[in-house]
Amino acid sequence: MSTVFTDNKTDTIRWTGKSIPRKEDDRLLKGQGRFADDIRRHNEAHVYLLRSPYGHARIRSIDVSVANEAPGVIYILTGEEVAVLQKPFMEIAPPPGGLMEDYCLAVGKVHFMGEPVVAILAETEELGRDAADLIEIDYEPLPAVVDGQAALQAGAPLVHEEAGTNVVWHGVYDWGDIEGSIAKADKVVKIDRLHFHRFTSTPIECNAAVVEYYPGSGEYTFWCNNTMPQFAAMFMGPALGIPTDRLHFVTQDIGGSFGNKITTYVYLTICAILAKKSGRPVKWTEYRTDHILGGSHGNERTFSDIVVPVMADGTILGISAAAIDDAGAFPRYEPLGSVIWSQVVPNVYRFRDVRIDFTQVVTNKCPVGPNRGYSRLQHMWMVERVVDIVAQELHLDPVAVRKQNYILPEQMPYETPNGCVYDSGDYPRCLDMALELIDYPKWRERQQTARGTGKIIGIGIGSTLDSGTNNFGQARIINPQLPFSGNGEVSNVKLDLYGEVVVTIGTTPQGQGHETTAAQVVSDILGLHPDQVRVLIGHDNARNVYTGFSGTYASQFAVTGLGAVQGAAEKLRREIVQLAAGVLQADESEIALRDGSAFVQGQEERAIPFIGLANIVFANNATMPPGLDVSLNCTYTYRPPFKVPDVEKKFGNLTLTYSTQIHASVVEVDEETGQTTILDYAAVDDSGRLIHPQIVEGQVHGAAGLGIGAALYEALEYDEEGQLLTSNFYGYKAVTAIDVPMMKTAAIESPSPFSPNGAKGMGEGGGAPLHAICSALQDVMRQKSGAIIKDSYNPSERVYWLLQNAEKSRQGVSVEESGHGL
Amino acid sequence: MSNTPSVSRSVAVTVNGTTYQRDVAARTLLVHFLRENLNLTGTHFGCDTGHCGSCTVIANGKLIKSCMMLAVQADGAQIETVEGLAEPDGSLSPLQQAFSDAHALQCGFCTPGLMLASKYLLEHNPNPTEEEIRRGIKGNLCRCTGYVNIVRAIQNIAADSAEKGDLVK
Incomplete structure (x- = not known):
């Protein structure tokens, strides 16, 4: 495998691999972070958004005349004016999804509860809110469609009449020979329906921005917390009719995103229009209720007609299923989720024959967007449910079935049926470690002794991958016209005028510790202490380097971000060595770097500090040794080794690294109430070579915490009219400290042979707690009457229902003795 | 309909040992008073329902969520915020x-x-x-x-x- 560490380091200290104190902590612990809502501009005005109370309604009229006269009102923007000022946002999908028109404010009708309808700019947010109360909107409510399967029925209400259908995208993924598998299988397990529910990560910092327009240059500056700014620019530039380089994004500290802050371009467009109209800096900070109503939800997915050919020993040969993905009212980042799941087609298993008939639809619900584990966790949850249901129905041990089917370490790198290349990993070992952490035999015993006590113990496994560093070429499987492929991040590492090492990256960290890990990498290459490296954090496309992929999403920083930092630091090192060799009249091979100085090895008195080198280049260049062309200002773009996927066959390597997450959970269910308590929990991860083990472990904890929340407490539930019933933290029960156990963790390091440093992207997790808790609940049901866990969301009432209604839950689940084709 | 013009009140609030005298709109929440009037932006605003706790401060010895208290209610109060946690020399507590x-x-x-x-x-x-x-x-x-x-x-x-x-x- 390739290795990170430069061979010619002058110091034996290696900062990478150590859990050094985070550079970010000091300011954050003192309340000195700079988050988007902390930004103030002179003479700023405030945006208040009046949102739709209906899931689906025609707007008959909007009367703002009284509100216009209210105190402090500066400007009121409605959809009627937006339709003139803005072109509909670009759509990623070809038709029919590509025909769906998306504006920053509702034009003509509202498509979901919480859609912004009127934007009020006022001297204060409170005055804007007061004025909103004076706006009269006449709505004509329309029937709503709130379920993915219902959206496909003939006569279903159309969310976008202009598209003529609720289908955003449809495609059939077919690899191997599923019919052949079914014909030769000993048994065929059929499951009529599995449902992955809608939830979201609710970063504690809501969306926010201060937006300023400069008429002299036609430039807009967005001090904001968008986490993929050039993606936003790609939508906003054409919508506003301006070149994208007039859109200047600045991010600093960001209070969590988990993918949810990628699609904020809709709101940034409202602010941009208001900033230009008013000539004032415009400030917008989202309320929590608005964030949950109209921010970004996770994809809801219904799987139907699942057919699983299996051998008698539990070997799974393949899976055939239909998937209906509910994107909410507007596609936005979608339909990328309709292909992104295929990064992990067989999850961690060896089966080769797969057919998924995938349809994505719009409904009258909040638009979805990337959400931790994005699109892969839905698919891997289905696969994990299949494994547990197969084990139960065939009377096999779920642990044994997993081991029977896991891809083995000696098969690495392993090419999946659709051409993804799993880089490294040891799934059986991770599973063994997880089982050891929970003391599996002990719980199997306790399970027996608990019988008859009214408490049922269940043990469950969640095996997942966290695929990272996207090959954006996979977007072409959705739309062959899209000019995207590969990935990349860029970094600049330089000496400043006084010899300080300064690093910039195009990323938008939200707690992942980029300042720290970038400093570790640079320190190893330049022979410094991380305290001697200054990392300027955040994206700033007017001042700093960036690529079109820049941002922080999709488990990739350790590969793309640190790959770029490594390349730039190595370039700077070469320049420093060249310059020092010239100044010290030594051979380049004799120069070593330590503690901010370059010196001749063995003759340490022959040395020059970085400040001396910087002085020569920046302020004293008549003394430059002849023949040198150095800038001490080095930029490097890391580009992963990708090819454009085969669009016809839907085949290719879709991500560069595949981290492993194997979780084991022990739950106890109270038979009288259905209440589920987690008794023990273990998470074993393999993220390749670890740059900062503590940061990696912290993200494992975080992903597990959110996953446990989603499995047991958190759901975005709509009624049939499209009313969101869980629109704030009263209804949406974000997990608290008393809901999450003190989980146990362990890690192994299977270095990636493909990444520049052996590391793998991580952080999203694969939704392992959803899989592990459903698996444990299945283990509970197995001991009672064999009810089938068919939903990813299992609050007490559902668990109670399952205990009482095993037969109903089993409807549509069958085992056929031999395969007779589909 | 709530178009009542804001009524301004004068308050004196002691935050981390410093007493601030300010005129504030009567409906100003303590969290906004801290962030916007005093520029103490370490206290964060994360929800509008008193659930998230990112605006938590200590007021007169009680742990409170500063989005659930009006600035005028804090008149005369002693407030501790994150900005007051570090040692006098700036090092971490x-x-x-x-x-x-x-x-x-x-x-x-x-x-x-x-x-x-x-x-x-x-x-x-x-x-x-x-x-x-x-x-x-x-x-x-x-x-x-x-x-x-x-x-x-x-x-x-x-x-x-x-x-x-x-x-x-």
Whole structure:
């Protein structure tokens, strides 16, 4: 495998691999972070958004005349004016999804509860809110469609009449020979329906921005917390009719995103229009209720007609299923989720024959967007449910079935049926470690002794991958016209005028510790202490380097971000060595770097500090040794080794690294109430070579915490009219400290042979707690009457229902003795 | 219809030992007063319902959510915010250091509120059990850490204080 560490380091200290104190902590612990809502501009005005109370309604009229006269009102923007000022946002999908028109404010009708309808700019947010109360909107409510399967029925209400259908995208993924598998299988397990529910990560910092327009240059500056700014620019530039380089994004500290802050371009467009109209800096900070109503939800997915050919020993040969993905009212980042799941087609298993008939639809619900584990966790949850249901129905041990089917370490790198290349990993070992952490035999015993006590113990496994560093070429499987492929991040590492090492990256960290890990990498290459490296954090496309992929999403920083930092630091090192060799009249091979100085090895008195080198280049260049062309200002773009996927066959390597997450959970269910308590929990991860083990472990904890929340407490539930019933933290029960156990963790390091440093992207997790808790609940049901866990969301009432209604839950689940084709 | 013009009131609020006299709109929430009138932006605004806890401060010795109190109600009050936690020389207090050591913060947005909640908890219960810690911070949501390292940080500081016999700062 390739290795990170430069061979010619002058110091034996290696900062990478150590859990050094985070550079970010000091300011954050003192309340000195700079988050988007902390930004103030002179003479700023405030945006208040009046949102739709209906899931689906025609707007008959909007009367703002009284509100216009209210105190402090500066400007009121409605959809009627937006339709003139803005072109509909670009759509990623070809038709029919590509025909769906998306504006920053509702034009003509509202498509979901919480859609912004009127934007009020006022001297204060409170005055804007007061004025909103004076706006009269006449709505004509329309029937709503709130379920993915219902959206496909003939006569279903159309969310976008202009598209003529609720289908955003449809495609059939077919690899191997599923019919052949079914014909030769000993048994065929059929499951009529599995449902992955809608939830979201609710970063504690809501969306926010201060937006300023400069008429002299036609430039807009967005001090904001968008986490993929050039993606936003790609939508906003054409919508506003301006070149994208007039859109200047600045991010600093960001209070969590988990993918949810990628699609904020809709709101940034409202602010941009208001900033230009008013000539004032415009400030917008989202309320929590608005964030949950109209921010970004996770994809809801219904799987139907699942057919699983299996051998008698539990070997799974393949899976055939239909998937209906509910994107909410507007596609936005979608339909990328309709292909992104295929990064992990067989999850961690060896089966080769797969057919998924995938349809994505719009409904009258909040638009979805990337959400931790994005699109892969839905698919891997289905696969994990299949494994547990197969084990139960065939009377096999779920642990044994997993081991029977896991891809083995000696098969690495392993090419999946659709051409993804799993880089490294040891799934059986991770599973063994997880089982050891929970003391599996002990719980199997306790399970027996608990019988008859009214408490049922269940043990469950969640095996997942966290695929990272996207090959954006996979977007072409959705739309062959899209000019995207590969990935990349860029970094600049330089000496400043006084010899300080300064690093910039195009990323938008939200707690992942980029300042720290970038400093570790640079320190190893330049022979410094991380305290001697200054990392300027955040994206700033007017001042700093960036690529079109820049941002922080999709488990990739350790590969793309640190790959770029490594390349730039190595370039700077070469320049420093060249310059020092010239100044010290030594051979380049004799120069070593330590503690901010370059010196001749063995003759340490022959040395020059970085400040001396910087002085020569920046302020004293008549003394430059002849023949040198150095800038001490080095930029490097890391580009992963990708090819454009085969669009016809839907085949290719879709991500560069595949981290492993194997979780084991022990739950106890109270038979009288259905209440589920987690008794023990273990998470074993393999993220390749670890740059900062503590940061990696912290993200494992975080992903597990959110996953446990989603499995047991958190759901975005709509009624049939499209009313969101869980629109704030009263209804949406974000997990608290008393809901999450003190989980146990362990890690192994299977270095990636493909990444520049052996590391793998991580952080999203694969939704392992959803899989592990459903698996444990299945283990509970197995001991009672064999009810089938068919939903990813299992609050007490559902668990109670399952205990009482095993037969109903089993409807549509069958085992056929031999395969007779589909 | 609520188009009542804002009524301004004069308040004197002591924050981290400094008394500030300001005219504020009567409906100004304490969290906005701290952030916008005093520019103490370490106290964060994360929800509009009093659930997330990122605006947690200590007011007259009580742990409160500053989005649930009007600035005018804080007239004459003693408020402690995150900006007052560090040592006079600017170094981290033992509590802050414990958070850093245990990697109890990632994005850092919920952290100020959680530290105030932790401070309050430890002042009232210097040796809490894990369950008491979890109950003590259950009003503060964190989406990054799964609470694991936050609980550990508080356990560590409690153990340290028990060993050294000093009060938690």
